[in-house]
C-alpha cells in the first residue's frame with residue numbers, strides 16, 4: 001500500500017459517494033477535529049470533490065483512480081487551511097465569491113511555525129506559503145453542478161466564514177461543511193451570531209421540507225441527521241447564558257466555552 005493510501009482513509013459510503021478522511025491533529029495539537037472528511041460524489045459523467053485537505057500527501061492520484069473517465073470538479077466549501085492546501089494539485093477550484101481572494105494567492109501558514117509536530121516540515125520546506133490553484137472560479141448561492149443523474153446545489157451559509165457553503169443533492173444528502181459538525185466549533189464574534197443562526201435555520205428548513213435528508217459534515221461523525229442542526233442552533237443561542245464561563249484560548253485568539261455537546265471557539 002502506498003504512503004498516500006495510508007495517510008488518507010478511503011471509504012466507499014454509497015455507490016456514488018466516497019469519503020476521504022484525513023487526520024488534522026498531526027499538524028498541531030490545537031486541532032482536534034479528526035478526521036477531516038472530504039467527499040467525492042460520482043455522477044454518470046462527472047464527479048465533484050469537496051475540499052482538498054491539508055496538502056501533506058498527493059490527493060489527486062487517489063481521486064483520479066476513483067473517478068475513472070469522469071470529468072472532475074473541485075470545490076472548496078470554505079477557505080480554512082485544512083480544506084484547501086491540496087488546491088495546487090488540481091488546475092481549477094470552485095469557491096464562493098466571498099473567499100475567492102484568499103485562495104487566489106499563496107496561503108500563509110505561519111501560525112503553524114511553532115508546531116511541536118514534525119509533520120509541519122513539509123510546510124517549512126515551502127516557507128509556510130502554500131501555492132494556490134492555477135484558476136479560481138467564483139460561485140454563489142444557487143449554483144448547480146450537474147454530474148449526470150446527480151445534481152448538487154450550492155447553498156450559501158455564511159457565519160463560520162463569510163463564504164462558507166453547504167451542498168444539497170437531489171438524492172437527499174446535505175453536506176454541511178464546517179457549518180455544522182459534532183466537535184470543536186469555530187464561530188465568529190458574538191455580534192455575528194445572527195448570521196450563523198440564520199444559516200442554520202436555512203439548513204433546518206431544507207430538512208423540514210424534504211422527506212429524507214442525511215447530513216455529511218466536514219469533520220468527525222457522518223452521517224448525522226437534523227438533530228445536529230437543532231443541537232447547534234440551540235447551543236449557540238444559549239452561549240449568552242454561559243458567557244461568564246468563557247476562558248481565553250491563545251492559539252486561536254478566541255474565547256472558549258463548553259456545553260455538553262460542543263466546545264465553541266468564539267472570535268474576539
Ligand SMILES: [Zn+2]
Nearest residue numbers: 078080160178
Ligand atoms: Zn473551517
